[in-house]
Amino acid sequence: MPIMSFLLYVFVASFTPGPNNIMAMVFAHNYGLKKTIRFCLGVGAGFFIIMMLCSYFNLLLKNYIPKIELAMSVIGAVYMIYLAVKIITSKDSKSEGDKKNNSFTTGMLLQFINPKGILYGLTVVATFILPFQSSTISITLFSIFLGFIGFLSTFCWGMFGSVFQKFLSKYKNQFNIVMALLLVYVAISIFI
Secondary structure: OOHHHHHHHHHHHHHOOOHHHHHHHHHHHHHOHHHHHHHHHHHHHHHHHHHHHHHHHHHHHHHHHHHHHHHHHHHHHHHHHHHHHHHHOOOOOOOHHHHHOOOHHHHHHHHHHOHHHHHHHHHHHHHHHOOOOOOHHHHHHHHHHHHHHHHHHHHHHHHHHHHOHHHHHHOHHHHHHHHHHHHHHHHHHOOO
16 A cells, blocks of 8 residues: 555645534534533544445445435535535524534534545555455554544644634634635535
8 A cells, every 4th residue: 555645645635624624623513522521522533434335335335436426515505505504604693503513423424425535445455455354354444544544634724613712703704704705615626
Protein backbone atom coordinates (compact mmCIF):
# COMPACT_ATOMS: atom_id res chain seq x y z
CA MET A 1 0.00 0.00 0.00
CA PRO A 2 1.34 3.46 -0.84
CA ILE A 3 1.22 4.79 2.73
CA MET A 4 2.17 8.38 1.89
CA SER A 5 -0.53 8.70 -0.79
CA PHE A 6 -3.07 7.08 1.53
CA LEU A 7 -2.30 9.45 4.42
CA LEU A 8 -2.25 12.51 2.15
CA TYR A 9 -5.62 11.58 0.65
CA VAL A 10 -7.12 10.88 4.09
CA PHE A 11 -5.80 14.19 5.48
CA VAL A 12 -6.99 16.32 2.58
CA ALA A 13 -10.39 14.64 2.31
CA SER A 14 -10.99 14.78 6.07
CA PHE A 15 -9.76 18.26 6.95
CA THR A 16 -11.12 20.25 4.00
CA PRO A 17 -14.47 22.01 4.47
CA GLY A 18 -17.44 19.72 4.36
CA PRO A 19 -20.71 19.37 6.22
CA ASN A 20 -19.11 17.68 9.25
CA ASN A 21 -16.38 20.27 9.72
CA ILE A 22 -18.55 23.29 9.08
CA MET A 23 -21.28 22.04 11.43
CA ALA A 24 -18.68 21.30 14.15
CA MET A 25 -17.35 24.83 13.83
CA VAL A 26 -20.82 26.35 14.02
CA PHE A 27 -21.80 24.18 17.00
CA ALA A 28 -18.59 25.05 18.88
CA HIS A 29 -19.17 28.72 18.17
CA ASN A 30 -22.76 28.53 19.43
CA TYR A 31 -22.43 26.08 22.32
CA GLY A 32 -18.71 25.76 23.13
CA LEU A 33 -16.24 22.98 22.43
CA LYS A 34 -17.26 20.78 25.37
CA LYS A 35 -20.84 20.42 24.11
CA THR A 36 -19.63 19.91 20.52
CA ILE A 37 -17.57 16.85 21.41
CA ARG A 38 -20.75 14.71 21.33
CA PHE A 39 -21.29 15.73 17.71
CA CYS A 40 -17.64 15.01 16.86
CA LEU A 41 -17.86 11.57 18.49
CA GLY A 42 -21.00 10.90 16.46
CA VAL A 43 -19.16 11.86 13.27
CA GLY A 44 -16.34 9.48 14.18
CA ALA A 45 -18.79 6.64 14.94
CA GLY A 46 -20.70 7.32 11.73
CA PHE A 47 -17.46 7.35 9.73
CA PHE A 48 -16.46 4.04 11.29
CA ILE A 49 -19.78 2.49 10.26
CA ILE A 50 -19.55 3.96 6.74
CA MET A 51 -15.99 2.65 6.34
CA MET A 52 -17.04 -0.84 7.47
CA LEU A 53 -19.99 -0.80 5.07
CA CYS A 54 -17.82 0.49 2.23
CA SER A 55 -15.27 -2.21 2.91
CA TYR A 56 -17.71 -5.12 2.97
CA PHE A 57 -20.06 -3.95 0.27
CA ASN A 58 -17.56 -2.27 -2.08
CA LEU A 59 -17.89 -4.90 -4.80
CA LEU A 60 -21.68 -4.96 -4.57
CA LEU A 61 -21.93 -1.17 -4.51
CA LYS A 62 -19.58 -0.84 -7.46
CA ASN A 63 -22.28 -2.35 -9.66
CA TYR A 64 -25.06 -0.14 -8.28
CA ILE A 65 -23.27 3.18 -7.63
CA PRO A 66 -23.92 4.58 -11.12
CA LYS A 67 -27.65 3.97 -10.55
CA ILE A 68 -27.89 5.55 -7.08
CA GLU A 69 -25.12 8.15 -7.24
CA LEU A 70 -27.35 10.90 -8.64
CA ALA A 71 -30.09 10.31 -6.05
CA MET A 72 -27.53 10.25 -3.21
CA SER A 73 -25.94 13.42 -4.54
CA VAL A 74 -29.26 15.26 -4.84
CA ILE A 75 -30.39 14.21 -1.34
CA GLY A 76 -27.02 15.18 0.13
CA ALA A 77 -26.95 18.54 -1.67
CA VAL A 78 -30.51 19.38 -0.60
CA TYR A 79 -29.63 18.51 3.00
CA MET A 80 -26.52 20.72 2.88
CA ILE A 81 -28.55 23.62 1.51
CA TYR A 82 -31.09 23.01 4.31
CA LEU A 83 -28.22 23.20 6.82
CA ALA A 84 -27.02 26.42 5.17
CA VAL A 85 -30.48 27.97 5.53
CA LYS A 86 -30.60 26.85 9.19
CA ILE A 87 -27.22 28.51 9.81
CA ILE A 88 -28.22 31.81 8.19
CA THR A 89 -31.57 31.91 9.99
CA SER A 90 -30.20 30.77 13.36
CA LYS A 91 -31.01 32.84 16.39
CA ASP A 92 -28.86 33.50 19.41
CA SER A 93 -31.17 31.40 21.53
CA LYS A 94 -29.60 28.30 22.94
CA SER A 95 -32.81 26.52 23.73
CA GLU A 96 -33.00 22.85 24.56
CA GLY A 97 -34.30 22.12 21.06
CA ASP A 98 -31.25 23.76 19.49
CA LYS A 99 -28.91 21.73 21.68
CA LYS A 100 -30.42 18.49 20.36
CA ASN A 101 -28.98 19.31 16.92
CA ASN A 102 -25.56 19.20 18.56
CA SER A 103 -25.83 15.52 19.50
CA PHE A 104 -24.00 12.28 18.95
CA THR A 105 -26.92 10.95 16.92
CA THR A 106 -26.95 13.99 14.63
CA GLY A 107 -23.23 13.60 13.95
CA MET A 108 -23.57 9.89 13.27
CA LEU A 109 -26.65 10.10 11.05
CA LEU A 110 -25.17 12.96 9.03
CA GLN A 111 -22.64 10.44 7.64
CA PHE A 112 -25.36 8.42 5.92
CA ILE A 113 -26.51 11.37 3.80
CA ASN A 114 -23.12 13.05 3.45
CA PRO A 115 -22.12 12.40 -0.18
CA LYS A 116 -18.58 13.65 0.47
CA GLY A 117 -18.16 11.10 3.26
CA ILE A 118 -19.71 8.21 1.33
CA LEU A 119 -17.72 8.89 -1.83
CA TYR A 120 -14.61 9.34 0.30
CA GLY A 121 -15.28 5.95 1.90
CA LEU A 122 -15.82 4.21 -1.41
CA THR A 123 -12.70 5.78 -2.88
CA VAL A 124 -10.34 5.19 0.04
CA VAL A 125 -11.50 1.60 0.45
CA ALA A 126 -11.39 0.73 -3.26
CA THR A 127 -8.10 2.50 -3.92
CA PHE A 128 -6.00 2.04 -0.81
CA ILE A 129 -7.39 -0.72 1.39
CA LEU A 130 -9.00 -3.64 -0.44
CA PRO A 131 -6.28 -4.05 -3.08
CA PHE A 132 -3.75 -4.63 -0.27
CA GLN A 133 -5.68 -5.76 2.82
CA SER A 134 -8.86 -7.79 2.96
CA SER A 135 -8.83 -9.60 6.29
CA THR A 136 -11.56 -8.77 8.78
CA ILE A 137 -9.05 -7.47 11.32
CA SER A 138 -7.36 -5.22 8.72
CA ILE A 139 -10.67 -3.81 7.53
CA THR A 140 -11.78 -3.20 11.14
CA LEU A 141 -8.50 -1.50 12.08
CA PHE A 142 -8.56 0.73 8.99
CA SER A 143 -12.19 1.62 9.73
CA ILE A 144 -11.31 2.52 13.32
CA PHE A 145 -8.40 4.63 12.07
CA LEU A 146 -10.57 6.45 9.51
CA GLY A 147 -13.33 6.96 12.09
CA PHE A 148 -10.77 8.49 14.44
CA ILE A 149 -9.54 10.80 11.66
CA GLY A 150 -13.18 11.84 11.07
CA PHE A 151 -13.51 12.67 14.78
CA LEU A 152 -10.15 14.48 14.78
CA SER A 153 -11.00 16.67 11.78
CA THR A 154 -14.36 17.76 13.18
CA PHE A 155 -12.81 18.30 16.61
CA CYS A 156 -10.14 20.57 15.08
CA TRP A 157 -12.79 22.61 13.27
CA GLY A 158 -14.79 22.70 16.49
CA MET A 159 -11.73 23.95 18.36
CA PHE A 160 -11.36 26.73 15.81
CA GLY A 161 -14.99 27.74 16.35
CA SER A 162 -14.51 27.65 20.12
CA VAL A 163 -11.17 29.50 20.23
CA PHE A 164 -12.49 32.32 18.10
CA GLN A 165 -15.88 32.38 19.85
CA LYS A 166 -15.63 36.02 20.99
CA PHE A 167 -14.45 37.20 17.58
CA LEU A 168 -17.12 35.12 15.85
CA SER A 169 -19.81 36.44 18.22
CA LYS A 170 -18.92 39.97 17.20
CA TYR A 171 -19.27 39.04 13.53
CA LYS A 172 -22.01 36.40 13.91
CA ASN A 173 -24.03 37.37 10.84
CA GLN A 174 -21.00 37.53 8.57
CA PHE A 175 -19.67 34.27 9.99
CA ASN A 176 -23.00 32.52 9.46
CA ILE A 177 -23.20 33.79 5.89
CA VAL A 178 -19.67 32.56 5.12
CA MET A 179 -20.37 29.15 6.70
CA ALA A 180 -23.67 28.86 4.85
CA LEU A 181 -21.98 29.80 1.57
CA LEU A 182 -19.31 27.16 2.19
CA LEU A 183 -22.04 24.55 2.65
CA VAL A 184 -23.73 25.72 -0.55
CA TYR A 185 -20.36 25.52 -2.31
CA VAL A 186 -19.88 21.95 -1.07
CA ALA A 187 -23.40 21.09 -2.25
CA ILE A 188 -22.76 22.58 -5.70
CA SER A 189 -19.32 21.00 -6.00
CA ILE A 190 -20.95 17.57 -5.84
CA PHE A 191 -22.31 18.16 -9.33
CA ILE A 192 -19.26 19.86 -10.85
